[in-house]
Amino acid sequence: MKKIKVNLTVNGKEFTLEVGPKERLLDTLRERLKLTGVKEGCGIGECGACTVILNGEAVNSCLVLTGQLDGSEVITVEGLEVEGRLDPLQQAFIDHHAVQCGFCTPGMLMSARALLDKNPHPNREEIKRAIEGNLCRCTGYQQIIEAIESVAGKGEEEGADYFEWDPD
Amino acid sequence: MSFNKVNKSVKRIDAYEKVTGRAKYGADLKFAGMLYGKVLRTKYPHARILKIDIKKALEYPGVEAVLTARDVPNNQFGVIIRNQQVLAGKETFYIGDGVAVVAARTEEAAERALELIEVKYQELPGIYDPEEAMKEDADRVHKELPGNQVIHHPLRKGDIEEGFARADVILEREYTTQFVEHSYLEPEVVIAVPHEQNSLVTIYGSVQNPYATQNAVASVLQVELSRVRVIQNHLGGSFGGKDEVISSMAARAALLALKTNRPVKMVNSRDESILESYKRHPYRMKYKVGATREGKLVAMEIKAVADSGAYACQTPFVTWRSVVQATGPYEVPHVKTDTYGYYTNNIYTGAMRGYGSPQVIFAQESLMDELATELGMDPLELRLQNIYHNNSITASGQRLDNHKVSLKEVILKAVEASNYREKYAEYNKSQSGDKKRGIGMAISFRGCSLGAEAVDxxxxxxxxxxxxxxxxxxxxxxxxxxxxxxxxxxxxxxxxxxxxxxxxxxxxxxxxxxxxxxxxxxxxxxxxxxxxxxxxxxxxxxxxxxxxxxxxxxxxxxxxxxxxxxxxxxxxxxxxxxxxxxxxxxxxxxxxxxxxxxxxxxxxxxAPEISWDEETGQGNPYFTYVYGCQIAEVEVDTGTGEIEVLKMTAAHDVGRAINPANVKGQIYGGVMMGLGYAIMEELETEEGYIRNTNFDGYLIPTVRDMPEIIPVIVENPDPVGPYGAKSIGEPTLELGSAAIANAVFQATGRRIRSLPLNLERVLIGHSLSKGGNR
Amino acid sequence: MLEYELLTTGRLSQALEYLDKLEGVKLLAGGTDILVDIKKKSGRLPEFDYLLDISNIDALKFIRQKNDFIELGPLVTHTMIINNRLIKDNFPVIVEAAKTIGSNQIRNRGTIGGNICNASPAADLLPPLLAYRAEVVLESRDSKRVLPLSEFIKGPYRTDLKTNEILTAIQVPNLKVNYFKDNFKDKDRFKENNDIKDNKETNNKPSNSTNIKDDNFKDNFSNNFNDNFDDHFKDYKLNNHLNLKYFSSFQKIGRRRAVTIARLSLALVVGIDAEKIIQDVRVVPGAATPYPRSFITVEEALKGRAVEKIDPEALGRLAAEEMVSITGERWSTPYKKPAIATLVKRGLMIVEKEVAADEED
Structure with missing residues (x-):
């Protein structure tokens, strides 16, 4: 079967991969790059456990073929921690009891991170829309929202204006 | 009493691993030389297996082993009644039954091999409704058994005839509930490693109950318990669901591992998980209640029938908890209940958070509101007139005297926190527009721990x-x-x-x-x-x-x-x-x-001694109880059938909250699971086939379905519990469906007696399905 | 087991070349439908040997204003639609529908072209696009054609896309332009605007320039259409009825409040004149019929009526009847009948309200 050559940056590291036509980004991350923080919960984009940030946007890595991604940049939960320092969202999830079984947590964090990168001060509705595609069966979402809000309320940086889509 | 470490919202000790992606779940584990196992499942819910030809599959490159029922030393397991097959031999009993297993060097090869296994089936008629199963002349699901009844729990207290004779008002109602999927986010995983550190086989994976799995695997392999070692991993949710299905999976993986002498990993896809794993029991419940004009309960007669599906699994115990909780936390002098489980060719049913209580609470707490309407009483006052206090005698004859019976306190705290009285009065007035609001409540008492089920x-x-x-x-x-x-x-x-x-x-x-x-x-x-x-x-x-x-x-x-x-x-x-x-x-x-x-x-x-008489349903089934009250406020769109749950107030006596933030987490999660049970979740089955095998068809609540949730923690330390602590996990989800149904009734004047309260039931009064109306 | 080769390209010409040369090619854009179908081994998925990934063809990602229409590239994601002022100002129903699609992750990846070409009966963007009388541009290596979306959708999960074609643009006509187009059936004038070459100077103007310009339009109109007036139209001109004001609404019923397939939806667009007479109306439900289409009976019943004189309740019932006349009695009809009546009733009530509010301003 013909392989496709793909240059991919994952958590700041560059990789050149030869992938098959069926290989999903999820498989590449988990199986090749051993980034098992990315979880598979449904395989059809309904649960959000496999959420990663692809070129700045939260996506379900089960619904992307790696062969489509030449030149792309991916961030997974493993990429949130910088030099041993937790991302404020990770710390907030610990502090606010936003974690129970933890299986949805990596995807949830990535959806929240993608939101805050574009809109550092979202309101509760915006937070809910950002994580509506991340199912959680344990927490009832309440403490997850509280955790994200605690980070969203912080910081002085101006909210990015992401209303306008700039085609360039 | 003051504490340094307990009764404090300390951070979870496993949170760091989980927020960094370091936590290893079953699917994240790898072993040298590991093979991948896959299961071939039956095509038909009920069929005779005439022939299985594995030759082509065995020849497929990368395939190391293909096993069928013939290769299973002891093909029957089960915690209570041993009649669940590891692999179907002569006959398949439900659509999730495995017929053969394959181990191969890659997942793809294993999947390909499944396609190459040739199975000849003779499709057989099946029984898909417990009402059919209980008929005298019904075919037997398991031919070696005398009938289709898994269990019958009778309970007799007082004189039911006399009780109803004293009643001014008698209501008879029928309620039904649906199959529900646990929907843990992590699908099942097992890895069996042969001959590791002197054990014959070591099992890793998403195991809820390591000893149950160990017992099942040892029994299937016919080896001593110490030869089977089970090591648990981070578990991506279970809610009662990763028990028998894991036992079966672990046994299959162990067989493959021993056959190939290599570690074998089996990971279910979501579709496989929903197709094979047991569900919450659907119940059909007939309730008859008698009360005086003043609203005092005098008699209750209940017949509840649970669909056990193809196997006994935990039906005897699940239905037993129903018996104890069926009359609710009310003093009723004359009680007669009969609770049954029946085999069918539906997907089998077992433990799920709540364990036989959510079904009967939906019925009995709906019934209390129906009775209040009949008597022209406020549902809250009707409840307060009849609830348990200290020294009350339960339906099973137990005097509640060894702990604080705090039901009244719990109810009143929930009433206060939800502003129930004002809201109830407000929503009773006529409302303009299509969107109508209502408020409703449900209360419960719940026996802590196993009770008379097993050694505790x-x-x-x-x-x-x-x-x-x-x-x-x-x-x-x-x-x-x-x-x-x-x-x-x-x-x-x-x-x-x-x-x-x-x-x-x-x-x-x-x-x-x-x-x-x-x-x-x-x-x-x-x-x-x-x-x-x-x-x-x-x-x-x-x-x-x-x-x-x-x-x-x-x-x-x-x-x-x-x-x-x-x-x-x-x-x-x-x-x-x-x-x-x-x-x-x-x-x-x-x-x-x-x-x-x-x-x-x-x-x-x-645990302290308990007692139970299986003939009369009398005794002290649990050594202590917890009490809960949930109040739901809803807005119903009477033009489309949509329900928005606006607010849930959940008051629970936990004895003592060892970790209050954790208790709240249990309440939030349980309330949302109860909400899903109430308005959207339903495993759709038709003649034993399952229609919705993934999260696109089986819907659980998203964050946008979340109401405002007000947790109210009530603490009355128990003399037995550590620092007075009791239970919280299950009580949180057993109340929501009735509270929501009662609120919907207040909003619309329409009583819905079947779960879930989906678009169709709310708008047109009954459910619809492709296979015809239900 | 499904075996295929994955073809990738960043150039439209190469993609068209592949389609021309190879047989059994399936297009892949955002992947939010097809990768699900592949995973589920869906029977709807035709057999294919090649999966042609067009998601990296930048020339198919644009939102731009042309003279009489706004043009969207097929690779525009639902998120782009939601965040785009041009669309929001001119075609709010498309934005409202896009917001209800799947989850944030799905909206970030799923595309308008994919939503159209998958042609699900419950496709969220089809009702609004049909209501706005959108047209699709279909290109093959050697040809290009423009088709009304209503003709492109052939049935449930079926379109008129030829095996060698790619949907290269979606054109949504400015409402007034569209009105005349519908009413006078003269397509000639629009051909010149159907030049789909990347027109840099008109590309995505800032939002304040996107409002419908009556003056321009009138000029254009008199230049090109003078000879085509019929009496009916002259009346309008005499009475200065050209200034239609548009009101719209989108509603969707799902089994939960997010990430849900439409159980039923409705796109409603109503244009009224200065006398508040309904001159232009589009009623397009989703998931009500095997594929979304205008409910003509309802539209006819509304045309020419004064807004304050309509009976939303009766029109709701009419819509229910029209639905049943198309679908017959199906298992879901007992629910959908009253529910669609509600949606139509409510949509019209929303319009009534907005018209009243507009008057006060």
């Missing part, structure tokens, strides 16, 4: 290293609910050390004694007492050692020592709180080690 005891090990750090083992398993943190808090409280010194070990059946299953909201209560017991044993050893070393010098006895802040003190002076440090915990550990003192202990806790 658990173990813990505390092992102090020579630097004073500590390993804590428990026979009960972290499912995501927070057990590790709660147990660590208890150990830390007793030994006066910080939580970061405690390393919580995953369950390993070769190290810690069988502690039963992590079920029945029993872990804090039973397991917590075991941890406390272990900690107190070690503490006594330490105190004795310190007395020996320093007692003469400082003039104290072992009993005078105070353990806190990672140090050991002795009281000094007259004022309370005046203390003098003797030694740090760390230094003590080093000295004790050098002195040859054993700083490890097993803790064991066995």
């Amino acid at each position: 005891a658990a173990a813990a090990i505390i092992h102090i290293q020579k630097d004073g750090s500590l390993d804590l083992y428990s026979g009960l398993a972290e499912n995501g609910q927070g057990l590790k943190t709660i147990f660590a808090q208890i150990a830390a409280e007793e030994l006066g050390i910080d939580l970061d010194r405690i390393n919580f070990m995953e369950v390993d059946t070769s190290i810690i004694p069988d502690s039963g299953s992590t079920v029945a909201s029993r872990s804090t209560l039973i397991g917590g007492n075991a941890v406390r017991n272990a900690a107190r044993k070690v503490k006594a050893i330490i105190a004795e050692f310190i007395e020996e070393e320093y007692g003469d010098e400082f003039g104290f006895k072992a009993k005078d020592l105070i353990f806190k802040d990672n140090r050991i003190y002795v009281a000094e002076g007259k004022d309370v709180g005046d203390i003098k440090e003797i030694i740090s915990f760390k230094e003590m550990a080093g000295k004790a080690y050098n002195a040859g003192v054993l700083l490890s202990a097993y803790g064991w806790y066995k």
Whole structure:
């Protein structure tokens, strides 16, 4: 079967991969790059456990073929921690009891991170829309929202204006 | 009472691993030489297997083994009744039955091999409705059994005829509930490793109940228990769901591992998970209640029938809990209940958070509101007139006298927090527009732990290293609910050390004694007492050692020592709180080690005695109870059938909250699971086939479905529980459906007696399905 | 087991070349439908040997204003639609529908072209696009054609896309332009605007320039259409009825409040004149019929009526009847009948309200 050559940056590291036509980004991350923080919960984009940030946007890595991604940049939960320092969202999830079984947590964090990168001060509705595609069966979402809000309320940086889509 | 570590919202000790992606779940594990296992499942819910040809599959490159029922030493397992097949031999009984298993070097090869297995089936007619199954002349699902009845639990109290004769009002109603999927986010995983460290086979994976899995695998392989070692991993949710399905999966993986002499990993896809794993029992319930004009309950007669599906699984126990809770937390002098489970060719049913209570509570708490309407009473007042107090006698004849019966307190706190009375009056007025609001409540009492189901005891090990750090083992398993943190808090409280010194070990059946299953909201209560017991044993050893070393010098006895802040003190002076440090915990550990003192202990806790008469349903089925009240406020779109749950107030007496933030987490999660049960979740089956096998068809609540949730923690310490703690996991989800149904009734004037309250039932009064109306 | 080769390209010409040369090619854009179908081994998925990934063809990602229409590239994601002022100002129903699609992750990846070409009966963007009388541009290596979306959708999960074609643009006509187009059936004038070459100077103007310009339009109109007036139209001109004001609404019923397939939806667009007479109306439900289409009976019943004189309730019932006349009695009809009546009733009530509010301003 013909392989496709793909240059991919994952958590700041560059990789050149030869992938098959069926290989999903999820498989590449988990199986090749051993980034098992990315979880598979449904395989059809309904649960959000496999959420990663692809070129700045939260996506379900089960619904992307790696062969489509030449030149792309991916961030997974493993990429949130910088030099041993937790991302404020990770710390907030610990502090606010936003974690129970933890299986949805990596995807949830990535959806929240993608939101805050574009809109550092979202309101509760915006937070809910950002994580509506991340199912959680344990927490009832309440403490997850509280955790994200605690980070969203912080910081002085101006909210990015992401209303306008700039085609360039 | 003041505490240092318990009754505090300390952070979860497993959160760091989980937020960084470091936590390893079953699917994340790999072993050298590992193969991938896959299951071929039946094409038909009920069929005779005429022939299986595995030749082509075996020849496929990369395939290492293909096994069928013939290769299973003992093909029947089960916790209560052993009639579940590891692999279907002659006959398939439901659509999730496995027919063959394959191990191959890649997942793709394993999947390809499944396509190459040729099976000849003879499709057979099946029974898909318990009402059919119970008929005298019905075909038997299991030919070797005398009939289709799995179980019948009778309960008789007083004289039912006399009771109804005294009633001014008698209501008869029928309620039904649906199949529900646990929907843990992590699909099932098992890895079987052969001949690892002297065990015949070691099982890793998403195991809820390591001992149940160990027992099943040993029994299937026909080997001794010590030859099968089960080590738990981080578990991505379970809610009662990763028990028998994991046992079966572990047995299959073990067979493949032993056949190939290589580790075998089996990971279910979501579709496989929903197709094979057991569900919450659907119930059909006939309730008849008699009351005086003043609203005093005098008699209740109940017939409840549960669909057990193809196997017995936990039906006998699930239905037993229904018996105890069926009349609700109400004083009823005359009670007759009959609770049944029947075999069908539907997907089998088993344990799920709530365990037989959500069904009967939906019925009985809906019925209380129907009765209130009939009597022209406020539903709250009707309840308050009939609820349990201390010294009330339950339907099973138990006098509630050994703990605080706090139901009234719980109800009134929920009423206050939800502003129930004002809202109820407001929504009773006529409302303009299509969108109507309503408020409704449901209450319950719930027996803690296993009750008369099984032996109720658990173990813990505390092992102090020579630097004073500590390993804590428990026979009960972290499912995501927070057990590790709660147990660590208890150990830390007793030994006066910080939580970061405690390393919580995953369950390993070769190290810690069988502690039963992590079920029945029993872990804090039973397991917590075991941890406390272990900690107190070690503490006594330490105190004795310190007395020996320093007692003469400082003039104290072992009993005078105070353990806190990672140090050991002795009281000094007259004022309370005046203390003098003797030694740090760390230094003590080093000295004790050098002195040859054993700083490890097993803790064991066995629950107080209970009793049960299976003939009459009388006895003391549980040694203590918890009480809860949930109040739902809804807005119903009477033009489309959509329900928006606006607010849920959930008041629960937990005895003592070991970790209040954790208790809230249980409440939020349970409320949302109850909401899903009430308005959207339903496994759609048709003649044994399952229509919705993934999360696009089986819908669970998203964050946008979340109402405002007001948790109200009520604390009345229990004399038996550790620090007075009891249960919280299950009570949180058993009340929502009735509360919501009652609120919907107030909003619309329409009583819906079947779950879920989906678009069709709300708008047109009945459900629709492709296979015809139901 | 499904075996295929994955073809990738960043150039439209190469993609068209592949389609021309190879047989059994399936297009892949955002992947939010097709990768699900592949995973589920869906029977709807035709057999294919090649999966042609067009998601990296930048020339198919644009939103731009042309003279009489706004043009969207097929690779515009639902998120782009939601965040685009041009669309929001001119075609709010498309934005409202896009917001209800799947989850944030799906909206970030799923495309308008994919939503159209998958042609699900419950496709969220089809009702609004049909209501706005959108047209699709279909290109093959050697040809290009423009088709009304209503003709492109052939049935449930079926379109008129030829095996050698790619949907290269979606054109949504400015409402007034569209009105005349519908009413006078003269397509000639629009051909010149159907030049789909990347027109840099008109590309994505800032939002304030996107409002419909009446003056321009009138000029254009008199230049090109003078000869085509019929009496009916002259009346309008005499009475200065050209200034239609548009009101719209989108509603969707799902089994939960997010990430849900439409159980039923409705796109409603109503244009009224200065006398508040309904001159232009589009009623397009989703998931009500095997594929979304205008409910002509309802539209006819509304045309020419004064807004305050309509009976939303009766029109709701009419819509229910029209639905049943198309679908017959199906298993879901007992629910959908009253529910669609509600949606139509409510949509019209929303319009009534907005018209009233507009008057006060």
